[in-house]
Amino acid sequence: MAEIAYARVGPKQALGAPTAWNRLKAxxxxxxxxxxxxxxxxxxxxxxxxxxxGVWLSLTDTKIGRSGVFIGTxxxxxxxxxxxxxxxxxxxxxxxxxxSAIKFAVGLYLALLLNENLPFKAILRALVLIPFIVPTVxxxxxxxxxxxxxxxxxxxxxxxxxxxxxxxxxxxxxxxxRWSVIFANIWRGVPFVAITLLAGLQTVSPSLYEAATxxxxxxxxxxxxxxxxxxxxxxxxxxxxxxxxxxxxxxxIWVLTRGGPVNATHLMATxxxxxxxxxxxxxxxxxxxxxxxxxLLAAILISWFGLQRRKWQQGESND
Amino acid sequence: MSYFTRRTLIKGGTAAAVAGxxxxxxxxxxxxxxxxxxxxxxxxxxxxxxxxxxxxxQSEDDAFVAIMDSFTKATGVKITIARESFEDVQPKASVAAxxxxxxxxxxxxxxxxxxxxxxxxxxxxxADYLGKKYGGWVPTAVTYxxxxxxxxxxxxxxYNGNLLNYRLEASKKAGFxxxxxxxxxxxxxAKAMKAQGTPGGMALGHASGDGNTWVHWCxxxxxxxxxxxxxxxxxxxxxxxxxxxxxxxxxxxxVPGTASWNDAFNxxxxxxxxxxxxxxxxxxxxxxxxxxxxxxxxxxMDHALWxxxxxxxxxxxxxxxxxxxxxYTKYPQASKALMAYMLEADQFNKWxxxxxxxxxxxxxxxxxxxxxxxxxxxxxxRDVAKRTLTVGGLGSVGEKAAxxxxxxxxxxxxxxxxxxxxxxxxxxxxxxxxLRRIYR
Numbered sequence: 001m002a003e004i005a006y007a008r009v010g011p012k013q014a015l016g017a018p019t020a021w022n023r024l025k026a027x028x029x030x031x032x033x034x035x036x037x038x039x040x041x042x043x044x045x046x047x048x049x050x051x052x053x054g055v056w057l058s059l060t061d062t063k064i065g066r067s068g069v070f071i072g073t074x075x076x077x078x079x080x081x082x083x084x085x086x087x088x089x090x091x092x093x094x095x096x097x098x099x100s101a102i103k104f105a106v107g108l109y110l111a112l113l114l115n116e117n118l119p120f121k122a123i124l125r126a127l128v129l130i131p132f133i134v135p136t137v138x139x140x141x142x143x144x145x146x147x148x149x150x151x152x153x154x155x156x157x158x159x160x161x162x163x164x165x166x167x168x169x170x171x172x173x174x175x176x177x178r179w180s181v182i183f184a185n186i187w188r189g190v191p192f193v194a195i196t197l198l199a200g201l202q203t204v205s206p207s208l209y210e211a212a213t214x215x216x217x218x219x220x221x222x223x224x225x226x227x228x229x230x231x232x233x234x235x236x237x238x239x240x241x242x243x244x245x246x247x248x249x250x251x252x253i254w255v256l257t258r259g260g261p262v263n264a265t266h267l268m269a270t271x272x273x274x275x276x277x278x279x280x281x282x283x284x285x286x287x288x289x290x291x292x293x294x295x296l297l298a299a300i301l302i303s304w305f306g307l308q309r310r311k312w313q314q315g316e317s318n319d
Numbered sequence: 320m321s322y323f324t325r326r327t328l329i330k331g332g333t334a335a336a337v338a339g340x341x342x343x344x345x346x347x348x349x350x351x352x353x354x355x356x357x358x359x360x361x362x363x364x365x366x367x368x369x370x371x372x373x374x375x376x377q378s379e380d381d382a383f384v385a386i387m388d389s390f391t392k393a394t395g396v397k398i399t400i401a402r403e404s405f406e407d408v409q410p411k412a413s414v415a416a417x418x419x420x421x422x423x424x425x426x427x428x429x430x431x432x433x434x435x436x437x438x439x440x441x442x443x444x445x446a447d448y449l450g451k452k453y454g455g456w457v458p459t460a461v462t463y464x465x466x467x468x469x470x471x472x473x474x475x476x477x478y479n480g481n482l483l484n485y486r487l488e489a490s491k492k493a494g495f496x497x498x499x500x501x502x503x504x505x506x507x508x509a510k511a512m513k514a515q516g517t518p519g520g521m522a523l524g525h526a527s528g529d530g531n532t533w534v535h536w537c538x539x540x541x542x543x544x545x546x547x548x549x550x551x552x553x554x555x556x557x558x559x560x561x562x563x564x565x566x567x568x569x570x571x572x573x574v575p576g577t578a579s580w581n582d583a584f585n586x587x588x589x590x591x592x593x594x595x596x597x598x599x600x601x602x603x604x605x606x607x608x609x610x611x612x613x614x615x616x617x618x619x620m621d622h623a624l625w626x627x628x629x630x631x632x633x634x635x636x637x638x639x640x641x642x643x644x645x646x647y648t649k650y651p652q653a654s655k656a657l658m659a660y661m662l663e664a665d666q667f668n669k670w671x672x673x674x675x676x677x678x679x680x681x682x683x684x685x686x687x688x689x690x691x692x693x694x695x696x697x698x699x700x701r702d703v704a705k706r707t708l709t710v711g712g713l714g715s716v717g718e719k720a721a722x723x724x725x726x727x728x729x730x731x732x733x734x735x736x737x738x739x740x741x742x743x744x745x746x747x748x749x750x751x752x753x754l755r756r757i758y759r
Binding site (some may be wrong): 063081082148151168170257258259262263278281 | 406409410413414416417433434437523524525574575576577578579580581584587588591593594718721722723725726727731734735738740749752753756757
């Protein structure tokens with residue numbers, strides 16, 4: 001329609017002088033730019049500006065309630081030698097990699113199970129979502145009690161079964177604490193992965209499986225050569241999100257351990273909050289946040305280029 | 320009203336009793352008369368919002384609300400109260416200070432106002448008025464109120480005493496009929512209590528109250544210090560090392576899990592009978608009294624002042640609750656009037672009584688309040704304001720000290736040494752580096 005309208009207007013304009021303004025008025029690109037302006041303003045205001053401000057803050061010595069001066073990369077130089085910062089980087093990577101890998105494995109398994117014809121399928125699918133529905137802080141508080149050093153239900157049960165003699169020190173021991181928070185994160189994150197992958201599974205045409213079954217494919221072969229390839233685009237999206245959510249997790253850690261014991265569970269996000277908001281060193285906190293960006297970019301790039309390398313997924317034929 | 324002035328009210332420690340009789344219309348008359356004569360006249364149509372820390376003793380909060388209500392009745396100034404847990408007051412105040420919008424008043428912890436001194440209303444006139452009227456401020460309150468400057472940026476409402484809580488019978492059984500008064504005895508006590516299966520423990524997680532209290536006491540008891548009087552970092556010293564070694568020896572006699580404790584854990588564990596001594600405010604005792612099933616714990620426990628270390632004098636570290644008004648408030652006069660009103664004898668005496676020892680005055684006159692003598696188990700809390708040192712130790716209470724404590728530098732140093740993640744020297748080295756950064 002637009003082309004037709006343009007064609008009709010065209011001759012009329014030819015009557016007037018072909019001024020620059022007239023030509024501009026008729027220019028689709030120019031008009032298009034105007035139409036994009038609200039969206040662009042929205043993006044700049046709510047995405048680019050905060051990000052830019054964060055990066056700028058990281059280059060200053062701003063404190064809470066007092067604007068700072070530009071100090072170049074001093075905050076980063078300081079962090080480079082800061083053992084607590086590097087510990088938080090290690091914790092974040094461990095947390096993200098272990099939790100995401102297990103969430104993927106368990107989520108995929110659950111999705112495959114739920115895709116079968118089970119009795120009470122709808123109810124089961126709804127139940128699986130529960131950990132995801134409960135607000136993080138609530139579930140974190142539940143885990144806080146589960147992991148309590150004196151009143152843990154797990155310790156209590158095991159003690160009464162005679163399996164252990166003393167309470168398990170879930171959050172007081174460095175490695176116990178790490179595994180405990182990872183477990184809580186997995187518990188919370190699995191439903192998201194499972195339900196999204198389930199949605200992906202349901203788009204796979206049953207006729208493909210029928211054909212494969214007739215050809216004598218085993219269950220593993222059907223998964224490996226039909227389900228998995230058709231699922232990869234969804235996997236790429238789900239895992240990108242899952243990794244991003246896990247990497248930037250905050251609430252769970254903050255409620256459970258506040259980064260303790262001895263900073264063993266401090267993630268970059270929690271350390272950034274502690275330094276910036278709690279201790280008032282906005283500049284340094286912003287530097288920690290900014291230091292997360294390269295890791296996040298790398299995670300996105302890996303999942304998009306790693307999992308979406310097949311050209312046919314983007315509408316071209318395979319090589 | 321002229322026949323009983325405020326001065327006579329506090330005389331002889333009968334203040335609370337008399338003030339307690341002032342209720343209903345009489346109280347309103349008094350409050351109205353106060354509003355008439357007070358040096359601060361609230362702005363027309365003034366409204367205030369105040370954010371305070373979330374209470375641990377219900378009756379304390381009830382008394383607080385009653386004060387706010389009577390202020391509203393007397394002056395017409397509406398007050399909105401919001402409550403946040405200990406840890407969350409500071410982030411909220413920080414964000415408000417940074418954005419210039421939020422509650423008019425913040426009632427927070429420690430040296431909170433010194434994180435953003437230039438955003439706090441100058442309340443020197445209120446502090447002078449109260450100090451003159453009620454027997455003067457304790458010295459640490461002056462330090463917290465003014466910092467290194469000349470003007471008061473906050474009103475130090477009260478301290479929250481954090482002392483040792485211990486079970487009587489178990490301690491007696493371990494051979495301690497009274498609580499240890501020196502660090503050496505304290506260690507022996509911890510060992511004996513652990514040996515007979517009634518151990519205690521103190522928080523080493525990121526517990527702003529209980530954790531900071533005991534590690535700072537320990538550091539100072541052995542002569543260690545974060546900074547000297549010129550704010551030069553001197554944490555790296557043999558004294559600090561001794562303090563860490565002592566703490567490690569203590570930690571070995573704690574119940575397992577103290578490295579994960581925040582402020583609430585020891586309360587639960589003590590009330591659950593899992594630990595038999597810890598450091599805390601009077602809130603455990605009050606909770607035990609209020610719960611019919613825990614009565615025997617209330618009867619079988621007592622409080623003690625902190626033992627004295629090799630340095631030979633008390634080195635306690637108590638939580639101060641300063642009240643600050645923000646410069647962005649539209650109603651500075653109303654804010655000041657409220658601050659003064661809260662600490663007038665007619666309000667504060669009732670409040671102290673209702674808090675059952677959880678709050679300790681910073682104004683000397685209130686020492687006579689009957690709450691300190693009615694129950695001998697509350698008496699040790701009377702003196703905490705006089706015995707405490709200030710945040711930053713020898714140094715200033717300014718934003719650097721506030722940053723260091725908020726970033727848990729000393730607490731993490733102790734936790735690293737106690738749990739064996741670092742040896743004493745390694746833990747000191749990490750803390751030293753962080754402190755140098757903060758105090759540069």
